[in-house]
Amino acid sequence: MRVLVLGGDGFCGWPTALHLSARGHEVAIADNLSRRRIDQELGAGSLTPIAPIDTRLAAWKEVSGREIEFHEITIGKAYDGLLALLASFRPDAVVHFAEQRAAPYSMKSAGHKRYTVDNNLNATNDVLAAIVDSGQDIHLAHLGTMGVYGYGTSGMAIPEGYLTVQVETPSGWESREILYPANPGSIYHLTKTQDALLFQFYARNDGLRITDLHQGIVWGTQTAETRLDPRLINRFDYDGDYGTVLNRFLMQAAIGYPLTVHGPGGQTRAFINIQDTVRCVELALLHPPARGERVKVMNQMTECWRVRDLAQMVARLTGARVAHLPNPRQEADENELAVENRRLLSLGLEPITLEDGLLLEVAEIARAYSDRADLSKIPCVSVWNAERAAATAAADAVAAE
Amino acid sequence: MRVLVLGGDGFCGWPTALHLSARGHEVAIADNLSRRRIDQELGAGSLTPIAPIDTRLAAWKEVSGREIEFHEITIGKAYDGLLALLASFRPDAVVHFAEQRAAPYSMKSAGHKRYTVDNNLNATNDVLAAIVDSGQDIHLAHLGTMGVYGYGTSGMAIPEGYLTVQVETPSGWESREILYPANPGSIYHLTKTQDALLFQFYARNDGLRITDLHQGIVWGTQTAETRLDPRLINRFDYDGDYGTVLNRFLMQAAIGYPLTVHGPGGQTRAFINIQDTVRCVELALLHPPARGERVKVMNQMTECWRVRDLAQMVARLTGARVAHLPNPRQEADENELAVENRRLLSLGLEPITLEDGLLLEVAEIARAYSDRADLSKIPCVSVWNAERAAATAAADAVAAE
Numbered sequence: 001m002r003v004l005v006l007g008g009d010g011f012c013g014w015p016t017a018l019h020l021s022a023r024g025h026e027v028a029i030a031d032n033l034s035r036r037r038i039d040q041e042l043g044a045g046s047l048t049p050i051a052p053i054d055t056r057l058a059a060w061k062e063v064s065g066r067e068i069e070f071h072e073i074t075i076g077k078a079y080d081g082l083l084a085l086l087a088s089f090r091p092d093a094v095v096h097f098a099e100q101r102a103a104p105y106s107m108k109s110a111g112h113k114r115y116t117v118d119n120n121l122n123a124t125n126d127v128l129a130a131i132v133d134s135g136q137d138i139h140l141a142h143l144g145t146m147g148v149y150g151y152g153t154s155g156m157a158i159p160e161g162y163l164t165v166q167v168e169t170p171s172g173w174e175s176r177e178i179l180y181p182a183n184p185g186s187i188y189h190l191t192k193t194q195d196a197l198l199f200q201f202y203a204r205n206d207g208l209r210i211t212d213l214h215q216g217i218v219w220g221t222q223t224a225e226t227r228l229d230p231r232l233i234n235r236f237d238y239d240g241d242y243g244t245v246l247n248r249f250l251m252q253a254a255i256g257y258p259l260t261v262h263g264p265g266g267q268t269r270a271f272i273n274i275q276d277t278v279r280c281v282e283l284a285l286l287h288p289p290a291r292g293e294r295v296k297v298m299n300q301m302t303e304c305w306r307v308r309d310l311a312q313m314v315a316r317l318t319g320a321r322v323a324h325l326p327n328p329r330q331e332a333d334e335n336e337l338a339v340e341n342r343r344l345l346s347l348g349l350e351p352i353t354l355e356d357g358l359l360l361e362v363a364e365i366a367r368a369y370s371d372r373a374d375l376s377k378i379p380c381v382s383v384w385n386a387e388r389a390a391a392t393a394a395a396d397a398v399a400a401e
Numbered sequence: 402m403r404v405l406v407l408g409g410d411g412f413c414g415w416p417t418a419l420h421l422s423a424r425g426h427e428v429a430i431a432d433n434l435s436r437r438r439i440d441q442e443l444g445a446g447s448l449t450p451i452a453p454i455d456t457r458l459a460a461w462k463e464v465s466g467r468e469i470e471f472h473e474i475t476i477g478k479a480y481d482g483l484l485a486l487l488a489s490f491r492p493d494a495v496v497h498f499a500e501q502r503a504a505p506y507s508m509k510s511a512g513h514k515r516y517t518v519d520n521n522l523n524a525t526n527d528v529l530a531a532i533v534d535s536g537q538d539i540h541l542a543h544l545g546t547m548g549v550y551g552y553g554t555s556g557m558a559i560p561e562g563y564l565t566v567q568v569e570t571p572s573g574w575e576s577r578e579i580l581y582p583a584n585p586g587s588i589y590h591l592t593k594t595q596d597a598l599l600f601q602f603y604a605r606n607d608g609l610r611i612t613d614l615h616q617g618i619v620w621g622t623q624t625a626e627t628r629l630d631p632r633l634i635n636r637f638d639y640d641g642d643y644g645t646v647l648n649r650f651l652m653q654a655a656i657g658y659p660l661t662v663h664g665p666g667g668q669t670r671a672f673i674n675i676q677d678t679v680r681c682v683e684l685a686l687l688h689p690p691a692r693g694e695r696v697k698v699m700n701q702m703t704e705c706w707r708v709r710d711l712a713q714m715v716a717r718l719t720g721a722r723v724a725h726l727p728n729p730r731q732e733a734d735e736n737e738l739a740v741e742n743r744r745l746l747s748l749g750l751e752p753i754t755l756e757d758g759l760l761l762e763v764a765e766i767a768r769a770y771s772d773r774a775d776l777s778k779i780p781c782v783s784v785w786n787a788e789r790a791a792a793t794a795a796a797d798a799v800a801a802e
Contacts, residue, residue, distance in 0.1 A: 110480065110534045111480075113530045114480060114530060117522060117523065118526075121595070122515070122519055125514065125518040129511040130511065132511070164569070165568050167557075167567075173567065178566075190598060190599065190602045194598055194599075197598075198595075201585055201588070205731050205785060206786050206787070330605075384606060385606050385607050386533075
């Protein structure tokens with residue numbers, strides 16, 4: 001298969017590109033290196049030392065004997081370049097990771113809200129318009145998020161994209177399947193719910209074949225391919241904007257800091273290991289929807305954890321203690337979460353669990369590179385709204401007394 | 402009340418600004434005059450001779466003694482200017498018309514799809530982010546469209562924004578009220594469904610007070626205020642992109658041309674007169690939602706007509722005949738449509754019906770300015786997808802034989 005990976009220099013995109021290349025697919029990457037520029041902006045960076053993109057690609061060729069093309073393009077702004085790339089590379093599939101992907105970053109300021117909306121929606125629309133324009137029958141696989149569902153809205157396991165509801169009609173109540181009602185918790189998540197409407201439209205109007213992978217929180221750093229050479233190492237973000245809750249815990253544990261839980265920690269979230277992510281993307285590419293079929297949605301996650309239980313597990317594994325802080329996010333303090341993920345399991349996914357993989361992650365990454373950590377970057381300083389800002393400021397004042 | 406009208410030089414925005422000014426509100430307009438530039442791009446223009454914006458505003462001052470501020474700003478691109486305007490003008494309400502509003506224009510090419518998504522979504526997000534950023538308690542009233550609902554999905558009267566459904570929970574089926582599932586028929590309509598998600602998010606996260614007016618197809622040209630002076634006259638679009646189905650019929654009737662119905666003409670649509678539009682906007686501003694309340698959605702339409710019945714009515718009033726052409730739109734040929742509009746009626750709206758107002762429109766506009774018509778601009782040349790393009794081309798070939 002010929003696969004174009006948009007955003008192929010990022011945390012999920014890079015190991016996906018390598019995995020697909022290792023599995024014998026022809027791979028090209030298009031990326032504008034924006035994630036590296038955001039590191040500069042935030043004065044933060046990956047705990048692991050990531051190599052420049054040309055070094056990465058040269059190392060991959062040395063190690064694997066396989067070539068990955070690289071094209072520096074801003075998806076969403078350079079339409080003609082994208083269209084020309086579809087014409088020259090002639091992909092069977094496009095994997096779309098070319099979006100700003102951190103919820104706290106999207107909520108930092110009006111400028112960050114504007115950047116996220118502008119970047120993510122124009123990127124997705126450009127990819128869709130270009131596939132139509134190209135006249136080629138290209139399957140689009142997009143990385144979405146479990147966050148489009150909101151958390152715990154119905155009390156039932158979250159289905160894969162569509163919800164069966166009863167609606168009243170002149171002849172009584174009838175069953176309908178609708179896109180799961182969106183309840184996004186940040187501007188970032190919001191753009192993914194808006195993406196879903198773009199996909200629905202282009203699938204119906206133009207018969208595009210589209211898979212939307214609603215991914216949980218990704219944990220872990222290395223995959224079979226990124227472990228092959230130090231120059232191939234993947235990112236590990238631990239800062240308050242891009243670091244996930246789990247990476248923050250791992251980093252805090254590695255440097256002997258208390259694990260910071262926001263609020264009572266009753267938030268339940270879905271998780272998946274990065275190695276499973278790259279396998280899922282290939283499974284999705286090998287099983288595309290047919291032309292004219294509706295958007296295929298798969299929940300790309302393997303287990304659910306309550307944040308405080310996750311903290312307890314990391315504490316148990318590492319000896320760290322747990323501390324509670326005010327929550328800067330506008331969200332419920334407690335929620336139940338259960339998620340359907342039968343589609344990917346039925347395609348053959350065998351999940352790596354947190355219980356099995358966390359100790360390796362602590363040793364291989366968090367402890368191994370802990371001397372590179374900048375402790376001042378760990379706290380989340382983005383606040384969701386004026387009310388949360390006031391609560392956070394009040395707690396800081398108490399702490400300073 | 403102090404009201405900032407975004408897009409206040411356009412077809413709905415201009416008469417709204419005048420109506421609000423005439424009713425004693427302090428009005429400012431922000432507009433980048435993009436609608437006039439699109440006239441240039443399409444080589445088409447308003448049938449009525451519309452005056453430059455400064456002439457319009459000077460005439461309004463002469464006629465009414467009232468001043469309307471004008472600010473040339475591209476909403477969605479010039480955030481700092483918008484924020485400064487909120488700080489200096491200090492509006493109680495913002496009315497948001499600053500979006501590309503033609504479905505056929507949004508489907509002309511990849512470039513037009515891209516422009517519509519980029520313009521409309523960045524505009525809406527900028528307005529919302531700026532209201533939050535300003536720290537002021539500003540009510541936002543947005544002009545949406547009936548087209549967000551799709552047409553005739555449930556067989557019941559379309560409710561005002563929210564749909565009651567039954568969903569399965571661990572304790573049995575329960576009732577939930579959800580945003581009406583979106584089924585947009587064009588990129589333009591799609592952006593309005595994406596706007597609805599932006600509104601939902603900012604209302605929940607920041608407590609913004611937002612009203613979304615889901616408007617039907619607007620007909621008619623003049624209002625009480627635009628009739629006061631020829632320099633105040635409103636737009637009348639009859640071209641294939643911006644002209645509504647009704648305006649195309651009126652124009653065709655005025656120049657003795659057959660009324661062109663696309664497909665069998667079974668499409669049923671909702672309509673409202675421009676005079677009722679401007680009244681509805683004021684009613685919405687006088688009855689804002691409370692802080693913390695969900696987005697208030699009102700269906701801003703007064704009657705439903707099947708396209709072929711509308712053609713028959715125009716034919717009966719004017720003596721024109723009806724001709725059927727292939728449909729360039731990807732849409733159902735026939736649909737039923739019933740719409741709830743109790744909210745605006747309960748606020749005191751007394752609708753002007755097509756039966757009562759059409760003859761005046763033919764005489765006052767279509768016949769009066771028919772010598773300005775460019776007949777070559779009437780056909781809709783935008784096609785929705787490759788399949789519709791092929792069907793249209795085949796019909797043209799038959800016609801040319």
